[in-house]
Amino acid sequence: MFTLPGIWELASLLAKLLLYIGAFSIAGGSLSAWRYSNADRTLLFSNFSYIFVGTVIGFHGTLLGFLVQVGLINDSGLGGMFDWGMISILLDTSLGDVTLLRLLAFILAGACSVIVLKKLQRSNIDLKDPLTRFLFLLQLVALLALAFSHRITGHVSVLSLVAQISIVVHFAAFALWIGCLYPFLQLSRSLDLEVLQKTLKRFGDNAIVILVALLLGGGLMLYELLESPMALIDTDYGLALLTKLALVLVILGVAAMNKLMLVPVLISSGSTAKLQSSIRYELAIAVAILVVTSYLSTIVGPVEHQL
8 A cells, every 4th residue: 555656756765864864963962962971072072973974964865855856847867856947946946945944954063063073172172161052052053943944845834833833843852862862872882880870861851851742743743634543544644654653652662661671770780781782773763763754754645735
């Protein structure tokens, strides 16, 4: 029953996946650096390197997504992606506005990460320093711009204001949660198990707020996207959505195991091997969720919003 994607659709899916990876690296890298790095120079360098690589990936994903739309409209092969006449036309549309907003957001976040990395190469940085706080604020602006861009594009753009705000909240919360996984994998290699345990416990407590925002935003959005509960099993969109929900439940289970079982016994066990394996499982599931989300937003859509 699932739609078999064509070449252009696969390219669009790849572009969206790269966009998500870029946005999530900004969210998770910034949050981890600000709240969970313990001002450790090595961890901060790792976090901002993660952000920088993510911004490069997201920038190219955004550019690829725009060029794929140009090529799809031209329908003249790979060369049609670089038709300047069509590019100029699409730049004057909402697609052009969204593309430019996303590109600027990635440039802003990337520039901030480069500044911090250069400072870290010379010496450590004070997270309470006014310049550092300002750079974190700019990272937040970039993330909000990326989240807001989902309000004015795709099938959500034709829905009510509540649904549009819900997608922004859902995207930002999901980005903060999933984006923190790689930094925490790096953090789990810390030799100071006591500091690691306290940091992970603090994140587990804070993650409750992120989880509530994630579920609330997602629930409100789905309420407006689906005509009825039966759409979950009668449509391609619904089946793909059920797949995503199943994966979310699995990753929630792994996260709960980390919080309730692995983190509390971290010091007594004297090893982070099980925790690192668990985080790797979370990362693998997160990638699967991103693939399904990309499929939902590029290849299928709610029946009432399909052309």
